[in-house]
Amino acid sequence: MSGSLLLSLRVTLTALAVVAPAGIALGWWLARGRGPLRALVDALVLLPMVLPPSVLGYYLLVGFGRRGVAGRVLAELFGVRLVFTAAGAALAAGVVALPLMVKGAEGAFARVDRDLEEVARVHGLSPWGVFRAVSLPLAAPGLAAAATLAGLRALGEFGATLVFAGYAPGATDTAPLEIFMALQGGDEARAGRIVLMLTILSGLCAAALTAWARGHRSGGERS
Amino acid sequence: MTSTRRLLALGLLLACRREAADPSLFVAGAASLRAPLEALGARYTAAHRGAVIHWSFGASGDLATQLAEGAPAQLFASAAVEPVERLGRAVRVETLCTLATNELVLVRRPSPALANLTWENLAVHPAVGRVALGVVPSVPAGVYAERALAALGALAPLRPKIVRGANVRHVLDLVARGEADVAAVYATDARGRGDVVVVGPPPPAARPAVRHLLAWLPAAPDAAAARAFGDFLCGPAGRAVFAAHGFGPP
Amino acid sequence: MSLRVDATVRAGAFEARAGFSAGPGITVIRGPSASGKTLTLRLVAGLARCVRGGVWWGESAWDDGATRVAPERRGIGYAPQHAALWPHRTVGEQLAVMAPGFSLAGLEALGVEALLGRSPTGLSGGERQRVALARALLRRPSLLLLDEPWSALDRPARDAAATLVRDVVRARGIVALLVTHDDADAEHLADQVVTARDGVVGAG
Numbered sequence: 001m002s003g004s005l006l007l008s009l010r011v012t013l014t015a016l017a018v019v020a021p022a023g024i025a026l027g028w029w030l031a032r033g034r035g036p037l038r039a040l041v042d043a044l045v046l047l048p049m050v051l052p053p054s055v056l057g058y059y060l061l062v063g064f065g066r067r068g069v070a071g072r073v074l075a076e077l078f079g080v081r082l083v084f085t086a087a088g089a090a091l092a093a094g095v096v097a098l099p100l101m102v103k104g105a106e107g108a109f110a111r112v113d114r115d116l117e118e119v120a121r122v123h124g125l126s127p128w129g130v131f132r133a134v135s136l137p138l139a140a141p142g143l144a145a146a147a148t149l150a151g152l153r154a155l156g157e158f159g160a161t162l163v164f165a166g167y168a169p170g171a172t173d174t175a176p177l178e179i180f181m182a183l184q185g186g187d188e189a190r191a192g193r194i195v196l197m198l199t200i201l202s203g204l205c206a207a208a209l210t211a212w213a214r215g216h217r218s219g220g221e222r223s
Numbered sequence: 224m225t226s227t228r229r230l231l232a233l234g235l236l237l238a239c240r241r242e243a244a245d246p247s248l249f250v251a252g253a254a255s256l257r258a259p260l261e262a263l264g265a266r267y268t269a270a271h272r273g274a275v276i277h278w279s280f281g282a283s284g285d286l287a288t289q290l291a292e293g294a295p296a297q298l299f300a301s302a303a304v305e306p307v308e309r310l311g312r313a314v315r316v317e318t319l320c321t322l323a324t325n326e327l328v329l330v331r332r333p334s335p336a337l338a339n340l341t342w343e344n345l346a347v348h349p350a351v352g353r354v355a356l357g358v359v360p361s362v363p364a365g366v367y368a369e370r371a372l373a374a375l376g377a378l379a380p381l382r383p384k385i386v387r388g389a390n391v392r393h394v395l396d397l398v399a400r401g402e403a404d405v406a407a408v409y410a411t412d413a414r415g416r417g418d419v420v421v422v423g424p425p426p427p428a429a430r431p432a433v434r435h436l437l438a439w440l441p442a443a444p445d446a447a448a449a450r451a452f453g454d455f456l457c458g459p460a461g462r463a464v465f466a467a468h469g470f471g472p473p
Numbered sequence: 474m475s476l477r478v479d480a481t482v483r484a485g486a487f488e489a490r491a492g493f494s495a496g497p498g499i500t501v502i503r504g505p506s507a508s509g510k511t512l513t514l515r516l517v518a519g520l521a522r523c524v525r526g527g528v529w530w531g532e533s534a535w536d537d538g539a540t541r542v543a544p545e546r547r548g549i550g551y552a553p554q555h556a557a558l559w560p561h562r563t564v565g566e567q568l569a570v571m572a573p574g575f576s577l578a579g580l581e582a583l584g585v586e587a588l589l590g591r592s593p594t595g596l597s598g599g600e601r602q603r604v605a606l607a608r609a610l611l612r613r614p615s616l617l618l619l620d621e622p623w624s625a626l627d628r629p630a631r632d633a634a635a636t637l638v639r640d641v642v643r644a645r646g647i648v649a650l651l652v653t654h655d656d657a658d659a660e661h662l663a664d665q666v667v668t669a670r671d672g673v674v675g676a677g
Contacts, residue, residue, distance in 0.1 A: 066401040083402040084353060084386045115557040121544045122518050122551040123571040124612060129545075133570050137561050166402070167358065168386040184285060184361055 003170070004178040005197055011086055011174055012154045015094035019101050019154070020147050027105025027146075028131070049099040053159025060092060060164035088165035089172045093154035100153050104146020108139035141213050148209040152202055226251070226279040226286070230294040246445035248276045248452050249295055251286040253302035254390040255364070255409050256322070256435060259468040260300055260456075266464075267455055276452070282390040284361030290314065290440065297449030299438040300456075302391075302409075303363030307438045316438045320457035323470035325433040326410040327367045329422035330398055337404060342425045345405065346377035351384065355394045355403035358387045364394070367431040368407030374429035395419065409433065414469045435470070474615055476648050478675070480526035480536070482516040488524075489513060493667045493675030497646040499639065501659045504669030510652045511554065513674045514618045517650065518551055519544035530616070550609030552622040556601035558593035564604050565589035572611040582637040583607050584630075598625035606634060610641060617642065617649035624654075635662060 030042060048056055064071040064082045074080040082088035112135050120130045136143075158176040165172040167181065175198050182191035230249060252260045257280050264276045279286065279296065287306035290296055291313035300322060301307050310316050329345070331337045336350035345351060357365025365387070372378040386403055388394035391412055397403040399418040406419075413421050424430055439453050440446060455461065466472065475496040482489050489509030493500070502510050515521040517528055519535065519542065527537030535542045559567045564585070568575055577586055585607040588600055596604070602625050609617060619638070623631045639662055642649045651662065659666055667675045 113557070115553060115555070116559055118518075118520050118544075119551060119553055119557040120559075120571065122520070122547075122549050122618075123608065124545045125571065126543075126545055134559060138559075166386060166397070167388075168353075170383065171386075181358065184288075184358070186288065186360075 004173050004175045004194065005201070007086065007089075007171075007173065008155055008175040008198075011089045011093055012151055014086070014090040015097055015154045016147065016151050019094045019097050019150055023098060023101025023146065023150065024105045024143060026102045027107075027143075028109050028135070030102065030106045031109035045099050045102045047099075048095050053096070053157075054163050056095065057092065057160035057163025060095065060160060064088070064091065064164070083164065084166050084168035084171060086171050089161050089174055092161040092164050093157040093174075096157050096160060097150035097154040101146050101150040104149060105139070105143055108142025108146065109135060111142065112138045145209060145213060148205055152205060155198070155202065226281055227289040227292065227294045230277070230279055230289070230296060246448045248274065248297060248445075248449050249279070249443070250276060250298045250300065250449075250452075251279045251281075251290060251294070251296040252300040253283045253286070253363075253435070254280050254392045255302055255325075255412050256280075256300050257392075259323075259465045259470065262468075263456055263461055263464050266460065267452055274452070280390075282357065282362040284309075284363070285390075288361070295443055297440055297443040297446045298453050298456075299440065301363075301436050301438065302433075303366070304434055304436060305360075305363065305366070307436050310438065314440060315442045316440055319437045319439050319453045321473035322435045322437050322456065322461065323465040323473055325435060325470055326424045327364065327371060327407060327431055327433060328410045328413060328424050329405060330395065330408055330413045330416075330419040331405045331422055332398055332401060333418070333420050334404075337420075340405070340422055342371070342375060342377075342422070342429070345372075346375075346380040351404050353386050353397075353403040353405070354381055354384050355386050355388055355397040355406040357391055357394050357407075358389060362388070362390055362394075363433075364391045364408060367433065370431055371407075371425040371429040375425065411469045434473075474531045474646075474648060476517065476616060476650075477529040478513070478517065480516060480523035480528060482512055482521050482523050484512050484515075484521060487512070487672070489672045489674060491516065491674040495648050495650060495665065495667075497642070497648055498664030499642055499649045499651050499662045500665040500667060501663040502650060502652045502667045502669055502674060503654075503659055504674070508669040509672045509674050510669045511620055513669070514551075514620055514650060514652060517616070518549055518618055519547055547616065548612075548614050549616045549618060550612060550614035551618045552602070552605045552609040552620065554620045554624075556593075556598075556605040558596075558601055558604060560592070560594050563590055563592055564596075567593075568604075568608055568611060571608065575611045577607065577611075579641070580607050580610060580637065582633045599627070599630060602626060603630070603634065606638070610638075613645065615647060617647050619649065619651045621652060621654065638662075 026045060030038060061068065063069050066075060066083065071082060082091055117130050117134050120134050125133060156176055158180065161172065161174060162177060167173065167177060175194050179191045179194050261278065268274045268276060283301045283303055283306040286299060287310045290299055291310055299307065299310065307316060307318060329342055331340055340348055356368045359365045359369060369378055372381060388397055391408050394406045395408045395412050398406045399416065413419055437453060437456055439450060475494060477494045478491045480491055482491065489512045491513045502513065504510055512521060516523055523536050528535045534540050535547060583603045583606055585604055588596065588604060593601060602623055606622055623634050626634060635658065641647065651658065653659065
């Protein structure tokens with residue numbers, strides 16, 4: 001049981017390591033950008049949220065399976081296989097977590113007072129300097145919330161993981177998959193234990209986030 | 224899970240259509256038996272106008288679990304004996320006959336690196352990265368494969384390389400798609416597939432006896448009507464169709 | 474150095490036409506609200522794009538449709554209408570980010586030394602405006618943009634700030650644009666007055 005929980009944590013953290021910076025960058029761009037490209041990116045980012053998980057898993061297979069468009073390149077050039085590996089599970093988890101991160105980050109940046117950024121710009125800060133000195137610190141609580149929600153989503157990811165990464169004990173048997181397999185095999189006791197641990201873990205994360213957000217009230221938000 | 228819901232929903236529909244002409248037949252069948260069962264079903268409904276058959280295919284262990292929970296199938300075509308016995312501990316079942324026998328075989332990807340693969344050298348073969356087996360205990364082929372491998376002393380060394388499929392068809396598909404190098408399936412599953420190469424059955428000492436059974440659930444709704452279809456499956460027409468699909472005689 | 478503006482600028486549905494020149498000294502832009510004064514300042518600062526025409530600083534074009542100089546490269550000091558101080562840094566910290574190693578020498582009249590360790594969220598409106606003025610002058614800008622910069626200060630503080638600005642502008646030859654409602658400002662400070670009305674600033 002602890003094996004699958006540890007694997008779940010590893011997979012989630014791996015997914016977050018990519019999703020958090022990518023989500024922040026995309027969220028920033030969506031909050032500040034305009035034009036037809038923005039609308040397209042917005043729709044693409046939302047796609048994993050609106051597609052059923054098994055459909056998502058199928059598309060991942062088509063793209064990243066051994067014969068897939070990208071999978072073929074990865075396997076032949078880099079020797080990287082995704083199906084039946086923890087990396088594949090992390091990809092599935094990351095794909096479903098990304099929309100939450102992006103949308104949360106977009107909201108956080110949208111709430112940062114534009115005047116504060118502009119006055120910094122006029123007084124000599126480059127766009128990147130403004131991001132680092134103003135936007136990022138002021139958006140930080142919202143970004144942390146987004147990352148936590150995205151992480152919890154990745155932790156609980158099941159459907160796309162099962163279809164794409166498959167069931168490889170030791171590599172892709174994350175906690176949600178193990179619960180399902182245990183129930184399938186009639187082992188309700190084992191399923192119940194994993195459910196309990198997962199619930200406690202998720203609850204702790206949510207509580208920690210709420211406590212941190214409450215103690216970290218900062219101004220700079222549009223009234 | 225979806226098959227249970229489907230069966231339960233159709234069962235509800237059935238209950239509402241008490242006055243309908245012919246009752247519907249619900250048959251739960253192992254994935255490996257799908258082709259011959261559907262062929263026989265087509266023949267039966269052609270000869271008995273009005274008969275409607277609803278199929279549900281999956282791993283025998285999963286089906287047995289669903290039927291034990293009350294899914295309203297009247298007939299259960301199992302890939303092995305054990306699921307029927309397990310079901311029999313929960314509800315009344317009567318084994319009507321052995322539908323057919325089969326062989327457990329190893330299949331592999333067409334790669335030349337695997338050309339000299341056998342059951343005996345499977346555990347140490349350098350080109351074997353992933354071995355696909357059915358999930359145990361719900362997929363009998365997976366159980367059989369593990370028993371055969373254990374008899375050869377190969378199960379423990381192979382464990383890190385074992386990946387699972389939800390039923391035998393899935394397992395076969397994993398090799399066909401190149402995600403696994405080797406799989407253990409029934410000979411009938413691999414028949415006619417150009418995208419996998421059949422290695423063969425295990426050595427005689429490790430070879431399992433594979434028997435596909437047909438069980439009837441007398442306590443299910445409209446069980447009597449289903450009995451006729453069950454007898455048809457067990458009769459000469461059944462034998463002929465199973466043989467035509469490459470199964471061994473019962 | 475002098476500033477020349479001859480442009481149409483848009484913000485959402487609102488459009489303004491600005492046409493005027495400003496040399497060293499204080500140019501007061503006077504007019505009722507929503508007449509395009511703030512938008513003109515934003516145009517000069519590089520925070521709003523011109524749709525037609527352009528903005529020139531001496532010989533070089535800051536914004537003329539073909540080229541556009543980024544705001545941070547224009548050497549401007551800007552005191553916006555509501556100070557816009559960062560809430561997440563103390564006064565001293567944020568001034569240091571924008572002008573590392575800054576010195577308040579010459580700006581004592583604004584009384585900002587006492588506020589350096591304070592967080593902006595605890596400051597009064599007047600204190601915030603004084604900090605914003607200091608910030609605008611810290612980097613020794615060649616162009617000063619002031620948008621109602623002392624509206625929250627009482628009379629004495631206001632006079633002190635206005636005197637300071639006039640002296641600094643004269644001493645350093647700064648081009649300063651001052652947006653104000655106050656007629657007294659226009660009388661005592663203006664070297665030039667530009668009127669704004671219904672979206673037309675200056676000659677239009």
